[in-house]
Amino acid sequence: MTITRFAPSPTGYLHEGHAFSALIAAAAAGPDGSFLLRIEDIDATRCRPEFEAAIYEDLAWLGLRWETPVRRQSEHFADYRAALTLLEAEGQIYPCFCTRKEVAAEIAMSAGAPQGPDGPLYPGTCRALSQTARAARIAAGRPYALRLDMARAHARTGPLTLVESGVRIDATPQMFGDVVLARKETPTSYHLAVTLDDALQGVTLVTRGADLAPAAHLHRLLQALLDLPEPAWQHHRLLTDASGKRLAKRDNATPLAELMARGISPADLRAGLGFA
DSSP states (O other): OOEEEEOOOSSSOOBHHHHHHHHHHHHHHOTTSEEEEEEOOOOTTTOOHHHHHHHHHHHHHTTOOOOSSOEEGGGOHHHHHHHHHHHHHTTOEEEEOOOHHHHHHHHHHSTTOOEETTEEOOOOTTTTOOHHHHHHHHHTTOOOEEEEOHHHHHHHHOSOEEEETTEEEEOOGGGGOSOEEEOSSSSSOHHHHHHHHHHHTTOSEEEEEGGGTTHHHHHHHHHHHTTOOOOEEEEEOOOBOTTSOBOOGGGTOOBHHHHHHTTOOHHHHHHHTTOO
16 A cells, blocks of 8 residues: 655645645555645744644645544654664764854865765864763763764675656665754754654655655665665656746745635646646
8 A cells, every 4th residue: 555645834825835745645556545734844943823723724735635643743752763773783883073053164175075965065074083081072062963873884784775756766775975963052954753653654655845855765775774664766857947946935935825715626726736
């Protein structure tokens, strides 16, 4: 049985791009599969209850139905802490005491700093700190993030593959470098949380936008490190506006609620998105 999921963050109102993604996930589950809804609300500073309430209303208006209860990430920080504890015990993560400003300054001084999907890669400043130095800084109250030691992680798992749109390809998580898996203000990262959530919810097919295709490579590595099952991935095209710019909350893409107010029916919207 195919199990898919739609996992929006309640940081704004859903727009047509979200509707497209949700409809693809629901269709991929098929009549005999299971379509899940997950609320990715780990960012307490931006997530708001009214946005979450609107997600349920908008998806119901589209005619979608999902399994309950809905998993809300903010209710499962203990799961993410347990995963971090396991990675720490195996020496796969380390504390990084660099501020974002310090990291940016060091990268600026390095000509030709390597680039990853999220920008310049972390230069590894804190990777070589001794256990004594790390303990002293933590005892002194220095804030820190937890980074994955990519070289050690890759050495442990060896070469990996993943299934993208039905084709098995080589995984290249090294493109992310020593990625952050948790910070003091956010006790888990997107990458760690969604990897664990998908496994705990039994997701067999991850459908999401093409902008997240590189993330599958990192998530495949985390699955191997945490001994989690491997799903398949399917990354769909992104919807754009008339100028070719991707629809996004931050660019004030038209909310679904506004389309409703204009008198557009769910059937009209679904047809316009290619779902008769």
